[in-house]
Amino acid sequence: MSMKKYFTGYVLSIAITVVAFGLVQMHLSSGHLFPAHDMLVPFLAILALCQLLVQAVFFLHLGKETSSWNWFVLGFALMITTFVVGGSFWIMGNLQHGQDQSPFMDGHITAQASLDD
């Protein structure tokens, strides 16, 4: 722990926040033209990831001195987080897809049609 480390972390985290906010404002004030939506969203996600890393290194002091059990618990929590959040997106995506394609409805109609014959 040192003053310099905290100060660096603080400046970096403020800078990342201001850049992210500025880009969104620019996007809104340019009538959703610049930066383009498709570019802005992944860029904001990358900025958030950088912010998380800055916080972890400069404030939580994750590094060489962190014990392996702490890493283990962190890794486990991140794994569960990935399963829960990623799995939700996966399932919601499939449901969306299912609604568009209606496989059950098709199956139902086919069965119905074969009964009529």
Next chain:
Amino acid sequence: MNKKITFGFWVYLMSDCVLFAGLFATYAALHGATAGGPGAGALFNLSPVLLQTLLLLTSSFTVGLAMLAAQNKNRNLTILALVATLTLGLGFLGLEVNEFHNLIAAGTGPGSSAFLSAFFALVGTHGLHLALGALWMLVCIAHIAMRGLHDATTRKLRLLGLFWHFLDIIWICIFTFVYLFGILQ
């Protein structure tokens, strides 16, 4: 002994992380379910949210200063940094209560759509953590003011600092994935 206590607290923080993962996943799944009402883009106001973020980031810095001052056995500076952190934290909570109040007064409370239920649950849970953290900080300040800086008070302060940094990290995710992404919809 110290190491074991810090590790136990770390395990708690990581299980809290899993709790927030559930709330984030719920929000992600339901953010489009507005029940015909206004969505995130129409409801969110980014300026107070930016101010909230800056307040919380600054408070994370000042709680770090408090831990450094405690390490250097500087009691007055520790208390000063903790009072600054507490003030910034309360400012954050004030803005959040104001936002919730405005939303509910406009008829868009947690009961009006699945999207708003998920939003209030996620952001409210974070706010509740922060309110409890502020209470803990008050107790910590009183402890240090009355008993001075010794091993027990310094250790408790370190755990509080970890907790505060953790809440800051959760807020960063809320700021990007709820507010910034919400306004872009």
